[in-house]
Amino acid sequence: MQRLVIVESPTKAKTLGRFLGKEYRIEASMGHIRDLPAKKLGIVIRIKNQSIRQAQDKKSEAKSEEYEFVPEYQVIPDRKKRVAEIKKSAENAGQIILATDPDREGEAIAYHIRQLINSASKTNRIVFHEITESAIKEALLHPRAIDMQLVDAQQARRILDRLVGYKLSPILWNKIGRRWLSAGRVQSVTVRLIVEREREIEKFKTEEYWVIDGVFKTDGQELTASLVAKDQIKYEETVTIDLFDGKYSTGKTSIGSQQAAEKIITDFRSPYTVSAVDRKETRRFPSPPFTTSTLQQEAGRRLYFSAKRTMQLAQKLYEEGCITYHRTDSVNLAEKFIQEARTFIGENYGNQYLPEIPRRYKTKSKVAQEAHEAIRPTDIKILNTKFETRSGELNKDHYRLYELIWKRALASQAKEAVFDSTTIDITSSNNYQFEAQGSIVKFEGFLKITGRDNEEKIMPPVTVGQKVDLLKTIPSQHFTSPPPRYTEASLVKTLEEKGIGRPSTYAPIISTIQERQYIVKEEKKLIPTQLGNLVTDFLVKYFPQIMELPFTAMMEDNLDEIANGEKQWPPVISEFYGPFEKLIKSTFEKAQKVKIADEETDEKCPQCNNSLVIRMGRYGKFMACSNYPKCTFTKNIQELAGIICPKCGSQIAVKRTKRGKQFYGCSSYPKCTFAAWKKEEIR
Numbered sequence: 001m002q003r004l005v006i007v008e009s010p011t012k013a014k015t016l017g018r019f020l021g022k023e024y025r026i027e028a029s030m031g032h033i034r035d036l037p038a039k040k041l042g043i044v045i046r047i048k049n050q051s052i053r054q055a056q057d058k059k060s061e062a063k064s065e066e067y068e069f070v071p072e073y074q075v076i077p078d079r080k081k082r083v084a085e086i087k088k089s090a091e092n093a094g095q096i097i098l099a100t101d102p103d104r105e106g107e108a109i110a111y112h113i114r115q116l117i118n119s120a121s122k123t124n125r126i127v128f129h130e131i132t133e134s135a136i137k138e139a140l141l142h143p144r145a146i147d148m149q150l151v152d153a154q155q156a157r158r159i160l161d162r163l164v165g166y167k168l169s170p171i172l173w174n175k176i177g178r179r180w181l182s183a184g185r186v187q188s189v190t191v192r193l194i195v196e197r198e199r200e201i202e203k204f205k206t207e208e209y210w211v212i213d214g215v216f217k218t219d220g221q222e223l224t225a226s227l228v229a230k231d232q233i234k235y236e237e238t239v240t241i242d243l244f245d246g247k248y249s250t251g252k253t254s255i256g257s258q259q260a261a262e263k264i265i266t267d268f269r270s271p272y273t274v275s276a277v278d279r280k281e282t283r284r285f286p287s288p289p290f291t292t293s294t295l296q297q298e299a300g301r302r303l304y305f306s307a308k309r310t311m312q313l314a315q316k317l318y319e320e321g322c323i324t325y326h327r328t329d330s331v332n333l334a335e336k337f338i339q340e341a342r343t344f345i346g347e348n349y350g351n352q353y354l355p356e357i358p359r360r361y362k363t364k365s366k367v368a369q370e371a372h373e374a375i376r377p378t379d380i381k382i383l384n385t386k387f388e389t390r391s392g393e394l395n396k397d398h399y400r401l402y403e404l405i406w407k408r409a410l411a412s413q414a415k416e417a418v419f420d421s422t423t424i425d426i427t428s429s430n431n432y433q434f435e436a437q438g439s440i441v442k443f444e445g446f447l448k449i450t451g452r453d454n455e456e457k458i459m460p461p462v463t464v465g466q467k468v469d470l471l472k473t474i475p476s477q478h479f480t481s482p483p484p485r486y487t488e489a490s491l492v493k494t495l496e497e498k499g500i501g502r503p504s505t506y507a508p509i510i511s512t513i514q515e516r517q518y519i520v521k522e523e524k525k526l527i528p529t530q531l532g533n534l535v536t537d538f539l540v541k542y543f544p545q546i547m548e549l550p551f552t553a554m555m556e557d558n559l560d561e562i563a564n565g566e567k568q569w570p571p572v573i574s575e576f577y578g579p580f581e582k583l584i585k586s587t588f589e590k591a592q593k594v595k596i597a598d599e600e601t602d603e604k605c606p607q608c609n610n611s612l613v614i615r616m617g618r619y620g621k622f623m624a625c626s627n628y629p630k631c632t633f634t635k636n637i638q639e640l641a642g643i644i645c646p647k648c649g650s651q652i653a654v655k656r657t658k659r660g661k662q663f664y665g666c667s668s669y670p671k672c673t674f675a676a677w678k679k680e681e682i683r
Contacts, residue, residue: 001094006086006113008100011319011393012131016099018321019133025093027086029100033079034112036071036158041166043159044070045577067574069159073112083116090117095124097143102127102372103327103504104157104563107150114146129328130378131321153563160555160573161185164546167584171542172535175593180618181535182516186501187509188539189552191518193494194486195528195536196244204241204482209254210261213474214434216272216426221460222471225426225434227264232433241483245494245549248483261475268473269430274466276425282439285416286446288331288361289374289409292503293496295326298408300489303400304524307488307507313401314375320394323377323405327504330372331361333412337376341413344380349448355415376409377402407450417445422459426468485525499553514661517616522662523678531596531616538594542587546580598626607633638667643682647674652682 002025007013013026020026036042048066075083090096096119100106106127114123124143128135161184168183212227228235235255241248255261290298292311299310314326338358345353361374377383383406421439438457441447462468486494492506501509513519518532528536540547555576561567598613601623605612610627614637625631641664643652650668655675657663664682666672676682 001092003095003097004089004093005097005099006110008106008109009319011316015131015319015321016136019136025089027089029086029109029113030079030082032109032112033076033083033086034073034116035076036162037074041162042072042074043162044072046070048574065574065578066571067577068570069573069577071155071159075116086113087117090119093122095122097140098123098125098146099128099139101327102129102325104150104154105327105504107147108154108158111146111148111151129373130324131319132378135378149565150563152569153559156562156569156573157559159569160559160576163573163577163580167580168539168543168546171584171587171591172538174588175538175591176534176596177593178531178596178616178618180516181531182512183535183539184509184512185546185555186505186552187512188536189500189547189549190491190495190509191513191528191532192536192540192547193245193491194513194519194526195533197483197486198528200241200243200248201482201485206482207256207480209256209478209480210258211476211478212255212261212264213476214268214426215471215474216434217469217471218274218460218462218466223424223436223460223462223468224474225424225436227432228435229433230264231431239480243483245498250480250482258475258477264432265473265475267430268432268470269428270470272426272428272434272468272470274424274462274464274468275427275433276423277462277464278423280421281442282419282421283416284419284445284447286359286411286414286450287408289333289376289412290405291329291331291374292327293329293492293506295375295405296492296503296506297489298404299401300487300492302404303397305397305401306510307492308511309397310401311507313398316394317398317402317405321378322382322394322398322402323375324373326375328372328374329503330363331374332363332372333360333376333409334373337373337380337409338413340380341410344410345414345449349414353414353445353448355413359413361412374409375405377406380406380410411446411449414446414449415443417441417447418443424459424462485527487524487526488521491526498549499556500549501552502556517618520656520662529616534594534596538591542591543583605631605633607631640667641679643679645672645674646682648672 002023005013005016005020005024005026006029007016007026008029008031010028010030013028016024016026046068048068096117098110098113100109100113107125110125114120117123125146126139126143128139164185165182168188169181172181172183173179214225214227216223216225239250241250255264287294295314296307296310299305300307305313311326314323317323318326338360342354342358383403418441419439420442422437424436426434426436436459438459440456440458441452444452484490488510491510492503495501495506495509496503513532514521517529518535519526519528521527536547545551558567558572562569562572596616598615601612601614603612603623604610605625605627608625608627608631610625610631612623612633613626614621615624621637623635623637625633639654641652641654643664644650645652645666645668648666648668648671650666650672652664652674653667655663655665663675663677664679665675
């Protein structure tokens with residue numbers, strides 16, 4: 001009889017099929033096959049030992065109630081046919097092997113599959129972190145039982161998020177009047193981060209300051225140095241701004257105007273003397289290989305991929321057997337890979353690029369398992385091989401992400417880069433001090449693999465006491481800058497630093513808050529909408545604990561402790577639910593309804609001649625009659641970008657997808673279908 005192997009996706013099934021013989025039949029579950037019902041809470045909540053507690057309460061003061069939570073799982077409607085096919089295959093199989101992903105989500109999928117096929121006696125679970133022949137065969141030699149601690153952690157997260165979402169969202173529908181609104185334990189805190197950052201930007205007071213550079217002649221060479229002090233008192237200061245999510249520092253100088261800069265320049269006195277030369281060797285070490293979070297950050301910074309796009313590409317690379325599992329908090333690397341990487345570096349770059357001792361990185365995450373690995377290529381020798389030879393479904397973006405992963409993993413095992421760094425101080429006769437800094441690469445080390453970010457700045461040879469000539473001064477105007485708006489990459493970094501959510505949840509969270517119109521993305525920056533501000537203010541007012549960063553991080557720690565077997569999941573959820581349910585009831589009774597203000601316009605309704613106003617809908621802003629519901633006239637808003645369509649000559653309009661992502665399209669659509677994601681792409 002055949003052995004039945006069950007995985008999540010057809011691509012993963014196809015890749016496994018390359019390594020397993022005809023005695024194996026491989027089926028794909030197409031992801032989750034069982035979940036809580038979509039249209040109701042789907043959790044039976046009851047007070048634990050209610051009859052005993054009632055008897056106790058008659059004799060003494062009532063204690064805080066303990067709750068039980070029973071999830072009402074059901075087969076996902078569009079998975080019923082797939083489940084029937086898997087059940088039939090399971091009946092005819094001699095052995096059933098659950099080979100879903102090696103994380104909580106994958107463990108839960110394996111658990112639900114086992115529950116549905118009802119064949120526990122002949123069912124085993126295997127895990128592997130890369131889809132290669134050796135990894136699969138090794139996993140088959142070491143089957144295990146389903147890890148119920150991981151299943152409990154995933155179930156606890158699902159129940160907790162369902163309770164928060166399904167209890168909070170109806171309050172928003174009732175009090176704000178939009179039935180498509182949603183709230184969530186992590187998503188609402190994420191929106192708050194973006195809202196609070198925008199408010200800091202709005203209240204930031206920009207201040208003018210000036211920087212003075214001097215160009216000096218040193219033995220036939222020119223050297224540019226910046227004015228930094230007078231009488232050893234520094235001009236530059238640091239202004240620290242307290243933000244909701246931490247502190248932000250911005251540079252400031254006491255040279256506050258052009259007049260002040262010009263006055264200082266007229267006060268310079270020769271001779272100018274080299275007062276200090278500090279030459280030292282500095283070393284820069286390679287970064288650890290990628291985790292889920294750092295991959296999302298770097299792909300956003302270097303490749304301009306969204307977190308969601310990065311995870312889609314990484315999923316495909318994993319399923320095709322190109323990289324190890326892409327949902328990981330670990331920076332650990334297998335000894336086998338470390339040795340292969342060292343051999344590759346020695347053969348292709350030279351032994352001088354190898355550190356004497358292999359590099360091993362310590363995972364900072366409290367929950368990362370050292371048995372897990374960082375994201376790395378499954379075969380370090382594969383870089384220039386065209387992906388078309390492996391699968392016609394892999395494209396240029398897959399290759400770009402793979403190259404990023406390949407370079408980071410290989411460079412992590414290379415020698416550090418060595419720089420000659422030089423700082424030169426030049427002082428005027430009346431104690432104005434200028435400073436110049438530069439460095440050159442003495443030994444490339446790992447930069448030979450990753451490439452260099454910055455150009456070298458070579459400093460001329462000078463000695464202390466040497467006289468130099470001031471050729472000219474260059475005053476330049478600057479302004480202090482507010483904290484920057486979040487990009488997806490910087491938001492992911494903040495979420496990880498604050499312990500909000502987990503790396504595997506970042507991409508869906510960021511997508512959801514855009515779909516709900518709480519934020520929009522403009523030129524890669526995340527900006528809150530009027531609706532995002534309003535919902536955040538409402539939740540902060542009535543549910544302050546849930547909207548606090550420490551509370552959200554604490555709940556994540558509780559889930560991790562459940563996964564590690566340190567806590568049971570029902571008491572964790574019960575402790576949260578009691579006060580939360582009381583707060584829900586009081587908010588329904590006491591909270592005032594909030595009206596989203598319409599934006600007035602000068603336009604008249606063509607049907608009833610009343611004024612048209614701008615309103616917020618599920619898919620963004622639109623224009624509607626102020627006499628609604630008596631008049632139901634609506635029309636789309638066209639925001640022109642001030643650019644001509646290169647295809648037909650019409651105006652280009654700023655548009656948004658249903659998920660809130662901004663793009664640029666021809667205003668003559670559908671006659672003209674020209675569209676671009678960026679202004680720079682329009683030629």
